[in-house]
Amino acid sequence: MKSFLSLAFAGLSATALLTFSPFTKAQWYESTGHANVQNGDTSAAKSAAIKDAITQALVFSGARVSSVQTLVDGVLMQDQLKISSHGEIQKIELVSENQYSNKFAITLRLDIFSQTEHCPQSSFNKFVAVTQSQLNHREQARLGQIFDINKAVSKNIFTSLQKSKMSAVPVAYYKNAIKVDKYFSQQHDYSNAQLEEIASRSNAQYVLLSQITNLSASDKLNSDYAFWQDESYQRSYSIELVLFDGTTYEQLWQNSYHSQAVWPFKKTAIVDVNSDKFWQSAYGQNINNINQSISYDIQAAMACLPTQGKIMHMENGKVVINLGKAHGLKKGQMLSIAHHNYLTDAAGNIMPHTVTTLNTIRVEQLYQQTAIAVSIDDKPLPGVQINDVVEIISQDL
Numbered sequence: 001m002k003s004f005l006s007l008a009f010a011g012l013s014a015t016a017l018l019t020f021s022p023f024t025k026a027q028w029y030e031s032t033g034h035a036n037v038q039n040g041d042t043s044a045a046k047s048a049a050i051k052d053a054i055t056q057a058l059v060f061s062g063a064r065v066s067s068v069q070t071l072v073d074g075v076l077m078q079d080q081l082k083i084s085s086h087g088e089i090q091k092i093e094l095v096s097e098n099q100y101s102n103k104f105a106i107t108l109r110l111d112i113f114s115q116t117e118h119c120p121q122s123s124f125n126k127f128v129a130v131t132q133s134q135l136n137h138r139e140q141a142r143l144g145q146i147f148d149i150n151k152a153v154s155k156n157i158f159t160s161l162q163k164s165k166m167s168a169v170p171v172a173y174y175k176n177a178i179k180v181d182k183y184f185s186q187q188h189d190y191s192n193a194q195l196e197e198i199a200s201r202s203n204a205q206y207v208l209l210s211q212i213t214n215l216s217a218s219d220k221l222n223s224d225y226a227f228w229q230d231e232s233y234q235r236s237y238s239i240e241l242v243l244f245d246g247t248t249y250e251q252l253w254q255n256s257y258h259s260q261a262v263w264p265f266k267k268t269a270i271v272d273v274n275s276d277k278f279w280q281s282a283y284g285q286n287i288n289n290i291n292q293s294i295s296y297d298i299q300a301a302m303a304c305l306p307t308q309g310k311i312m313h314m315e316n317g318k319v320v321i322n323l324g325k326a327h328g329l330k331k332g333q334m335l336s337i338a339h340h341n342y343l344t345d346a347a348g349n350i351m352p353h354t355v356t357t358l359n360t361i362r363v364e365q366l367y368q369q370t371a372i373a374v375s376i377d378d379k380p381l382p383g384v385q386i387n388d389v390v391e392i393i394s395q396d397l
Contacts, residue, residue: 031056044102124307124328127204140215144271152273160295201245214238235263253301261286
């Protein structure tokens with residue numbers, strides 16, 4: 001039997017209240033949230049799954065989510081969700097809930113009021129290369145011998161982005177180590193060539209870099225007199241992320257995340273960070289929850305960014321571009337062309353520079369990652385060359 005969760009917004013803070021315009025309309029969205037069951041606590045898992053499902057629905061409706069809602073026993077008790085666009089949940093319908101093994105899944109239908117106006121670029125996919133996170137203080141990984149935590153975290157961020165199934169599509173680029181601390185410095189003395197190489201090798205326009213800055217453990221939690229108890233520690237987890245455009249090398253988004261959770265393993269234990277035992281622990285779940293927030297924040301940050309590509313080949317008036325069906329292109333799609341070059345400032349810094357041309361091309365043949373396009377009315381493309389930038393022209397612009 002379908003049940004309904006009523007939402008009371010009377011107690012919301014001023015920052016969480018949402019305004020309406022006369023151009024809003026209601027629409028139903030269906031989403032499924034997932035959560036692991038910890039220590040047999042299905043109630044907490046259900047609340048976490050509901051939070052996940054609601055957040056997904058809000059993002060799909062066009063809302064820009066920066067944090068998830070607080071739910072207790074399946075009922076919204078207070079709202080800590082920050083939404084930068086207009087939207088409000090009118091009603092939630094519980095479609096199904098299932099528990100399998102140690103996981104809990106819940107499917108909801110939500111009646112959401114949202115603005116009819118939305119970001120046109122959100123209907124096209126933007127590919128982002130997820131690189132290997134840098135572990136800044138390796139000595140902090142000695143507890144548990146978790147020296148590969150940066151690799152495991154990078155893979156988990158990739159998976160979280162992949163599961164969100166929105167316009168930011170992750171590309172796995174976390175196999176090889178990358179020194180990234182220079183990208184987080186105030187001097188911004190990072191390598192443009194490295195960003196371009198990552199974007200080129202992964203065929204992704206955007207590049208996500210990260211560094212784990214704190215894994216330190218606090219003093220032991222349990223009493224020294226309770227010698228029969230396992231040792232438990234509070235352990236910190238801090239990570240910083242930055243998003244770059246691989247074509248213009250601009251920094252587009254940056255954020256940091258900090259938390260603590262119980263480290264439940266013995267002090268002498270060697271912990272496999274790729275095991276279910278680690279990720280189902282309180283500490284692993286804490287990282288997973290942070291990574292889910294990261295994925296929603298990145299999706300929100302990238303929703304209105306343009307979907308751009310490059311000309312890879314030219315022959316007989318036709319151009320091959322590195323955009324295709326996976327990016328949301330359709331036959332007949334129009335694209336603009338811009339020249340890509342560099343400028344040098346007085347300090348000797350090389351800066352990317354694009355000049356939009358009057359040339360427009362139309363997609364004639366489509367493949368998964370590439371497409372063949374021709375000029376409008378078969379007109380010549382003066383000055384167009386390989387590596388010129390192409391950008392999708394949205395019909396809504």
